[in-house]
Amino acid sequence: MDDNERKQLSDTLKKADELMIREIIREAESFLEDQLKAGLAADTRAMTLSAFMAGIVSILITGTGLLVAIHFPIWPHVVSAGVLILALCAALFSTIHAARPTGFYYRGNNPKFWASDIEKGLSLKDALAGQALLYSIGISKNVEILSENHRWAQLGLKLAGLGAIVAAFIEGLVLFIKLGHGP
Numbered sequence: 001m002d003d004n005e006r007k008q009l010s011d012t013l014k015k016a017d018e019l020m021i022r023e024i025i026r027e028a029e030s031f032l033e034d035q036l037k038a039g040l041a042a043d044t045r046a047m048t049l050s051a052f053m054a055g056i057v058s059i060l061i062t063g064t065g066l067l068v069a070i071h072f073p074i075w076p077h078v079v080s081a082g083v084l085i086l087a088l089c090a091a092l093f094s095t096i097h098a099a100r101p102t103g104f105y106y107r108g109n110n111p112k113f114w115a116s117d118i119e120k121g122l123s124l125k126d127a128l129a130g131q132a133l134l135y136s137i138g139i140s141k142n143v144e145i146l147s148e149n150h151r152w153a154q155l156g157l158k159l160a161g162l163g164a165i166v167a168a169f170i171e172g173l174v175l176f177i178k179l180g181h182g183p
Contacts, residue, residue: 009136014129028107028139032106057089060084061085081167104145
């Protein structure tokens with residue numbers, strides 16, 4: 001929301017009667033509360049995905065290292081394992097990024113921020129209109145934060161899926177060649 005949009009919304013909100021402003025604030029607080037719930041659920045999903053991917057990467061690396069240590073012939077399977085490990089590491093980074101701490105806008109206000117409205121002699125209606133404007137700005141900022149984190153989580157899932165598909169394709173190709181169908 002840019003300055004012109006804020007100014008236009010502020011002017012529009014000041015035209016509403018006090019009852020309407022109170023309803024606008026009630027709905028904005030409800031919206032902010034639900035955004036927070038959605039954000040917490042998204043963070044939980046991203047952290048769960050991160051933990052899952054970290055576990056798989058650890059198992060793959062440890063398993064590959066153990067096979068190498070006992071001189072078990074893993075060529076050319078190491079190629080598919082490497083592809084999967086790289087894809088899952090990138091997915092892990094992406095999901096951790098999605099779950100990172102971010103700023104967020106909440107409902108309510110610190111009473112000290114009403115002091116300037118009192119000092120200016122603003123009516124309750126005008127002060128509530130200002131609060132509604134702050135909620136609108138917060139809602140817009142929360143949408144940006146949630147959307148960015150959603151994109152990172154989606155990217156993580158896509159990378160993990162693509163890595164699994166490519167690794168399976170490589171393994172299929174290796175099997176095809178080993179069965180005498182290849183060059």
